[in-house]
Amino acid sequence: MNEFKVLEIKQSVFSSNDREADRLRAELKEKGVFLLNLMSSPGSGKTTTLKRTIAALKEELRIGVMEADIDSDVDAKAISETGVKAIQLHTGGMCHLDADMTRQGLEGLNTDDVDLAILENVGNLVCPAEFDTGAVKNAMILSVPEGHDKPLKYPLMFSIVDVVLINKMDVLPYFDFDLEKCQNYVHMRNPKAKVIPICAKTGDGMEDWYQWLREQVSAWTEA
Amino acid sequence: MNEFKVLEIKQSVFSSNDREADRLRAELKEKGVFLLNLMSSPGSGKTTTLKRTIAALKEELRIGVMEADIDSDVDAKAISETGVKAIQLHTGGMCHLDADMTRQGLEGLNTDDVDLAILENVGNLVCPAEFDTGAVKNAMILSVPEGHDKPLKYPLMFSIVDVVLINKMDVLPYFDFDLEKCQNYVHMRNPKAKVIPICAKTGDGMEDWYQWLREQVSAWTEA
Numbered sequence: 001m002n003e004f005k006v007l008e009i010k011q012s013v014f015s016s017n018d019r020e021a022d023r024l025r026a027e028l029k030e031k032g033v034f035l036l037n038l039m040s041s042p043g044s045g046k047t048t049t050l051k052r053t054i055a056a057l058k059e060e061l062r063i064g065v066m067e068a069d070i071d072s073d074v075d076a077k078a079i080s081e082t083g084v085k086a087i088q089l090h091t092g093g094m095c096h097l098d099a100d101m102t103r104q105g106l107e108g109l110n111t112d113d114v115d116l117a118i119l120e121n122v123g124n125l126v127c128p129a130e131f132d133t134g135a136v137k138n139a140m141i142l143s144v145p146e147g148h149d150k151p152l153k154y155p156l157m158f159s160i161v162d163v164v165l166i167n168k169m170d171v172l173p174y175f176d177f178d179l180e181k182c183q184n185y186v187h188m189r190n191p192k193a194k195v196i197p198i199c200a201k202t203g204d205g206m207e208d209w210y211q212w213l214r215e216q217v218s219a220w221t222e223a
Numbered sequence: 224m225n226e227f228k229v230l231e232i233k234q235s236v237f238s239s240n241d242r243e244a245d246r247l248r249a250e251l252k253e254k255g256v257f258l259l260n261l262m263s264s265p266g267s268g269k270t271t272t273l274k275r276t277i278a279a280l281k282e283e284l285r286i287g288v289m290e291a292d293i294d295s296d297v298d299a300k301a302i303s304e305t306g307v308k309a310i311q312l313h314t315g316g317m318c319h320l321d322a323d324m325t326r327q328g329l330e331g332l333n334t335d336d337v338d339l340a341i342l343e344n345v346g347n348l349v350c351p352a353e354f355d356t357g358a359v360k361n362a363m364i365l366s367v368p369e370g371h372d373k374p375l376k377y378p379l380m381f382s383i384v385d386v387v388l389i390n391k392m393d394v395l396p397y398f399d400f401d402l403e404k405c406q407n408y409v410h411m412r413n414p415k416a417k418v419i420p421i422c423a424k425t426g427d428g429m430e431d432w433y434q435w436l437r438e439q440v441s442a443w444t445e446a
Contacts, residue, residue: 174397
């Protein structure tokens with residue numbers, strides 16, 4: 001094997017977003033609103049997963065969805081067709097949402113009649129992980145075609161999430177994806193993260209995810 | 224269909240990076256070095272595509288590769304095994320490289336004996352598109368599992384690239400991916416972008432890509 005050099009390039013530093021996020025969470029607690037922040041790469045299946053989740057849970061929970069995107073309306077259109085409240089957030093090129101941007105979204109959505117608010121973050125495994133949105137829990141989707149090595153390459157994202165959905169399990173036979181390795185890598189970054197293999201397209205494995213989500217919402221809104 | 228609101232959130236503004244990028248390009252021209260900036264989502268196959276490209280071209284061009292990553296060394300390790308010069312750039316959490324960071328990388332790589340320098344940018348469809356790295360040409364990979372709608376959702380990325388490689392064509396039968404639609408969406412953003420369907424794993428379609436790259440390098444270094 002050949003040698004290679006490692007060069008460290010400097011990082012930016014972020015300041016008081018954490019305080020804003022804590023304040024937003026306290027207000028959500030007060031109002032009895034559970035906010036889920038859903039993150040992933042582009043094309044991992046966030047919207048498909050949400051659509052199926054909404055169909056399964058909309059009779060038991062009042063759901064509202066914020067779709068963050070650079071500038072298209074594709075996702076909010078898809079979500080609004082499920083019959084729940086949806087709002088499109090245009091980030092104007094921004095690669096993430098912070099707590100203040102999320103607050104703007106929640107105000108735009110109006111959470112007076114919402115139990116479960118879901119933020120579909122910008123498709124990106126880097127920036128969204130750096131900013132606490134004020135969400136009660138953070139979920140991410142990693143899809144089989146992306147490869148099982150992603151927890152090695154996007155460490156921060158995997159270290160801050162409460163649950164990792166491994167999506168597109170239906171195409172496992174066509175990819176060199178090692179589920180056990182992937183789970184080990186996730187737990188290396190984050191021993192407490194729950195890993196749930198799913199297929200949002202067929203519905204396989206989704207019941208475990210719904211159950212996790214139900215429990216989180218109850219714990220937050222009833223405590 | 225239900226209604227949804229669209230809320231515009233404010234964007235940051237970037238300043239003199241463009242000047243830095245032009246300066247870097249002029250220096251590369253002077254030295255006869257062609258710099259390619261390769262971008263994509265996480266897991267689209269940048270490293271696999273590069274490995275095969277290097278194997279095909281390393282007898283005719285002196286190649287050097289810069290692997291930008293948040294903090295792993297996985298990719299530089301893979302590239303260095305091909306026998307060409309490789310350097311790992313750790314961005315310390317940064318979601319992109321600008322011209323100054325790229326310059327640091329080129330100095331670390333040392334391009335005195337390099338005809339073709341390749342920057343494998345951070346896996347991200349948002350931020351890298353916002354910063355001119357000083358590259359002569361910009362390439363991106365969109366893989367079939369990500370979906371044909373990505374040019375609609377990541378407009379800036381598709382508008383700034385010279386070539387779009389549609390990777391993982393071998394799994395086309397297992398996904399709802401419409402190649403013609405995808406090509407139309409790419410050309411809607413960017414009529415001049417060349418679209419090349421490939422499979423980096425099997426090598427299918429790669430000859431068109433090599434040929435494009437050869438022509439670009441010749442045009443730059445011989446003019």
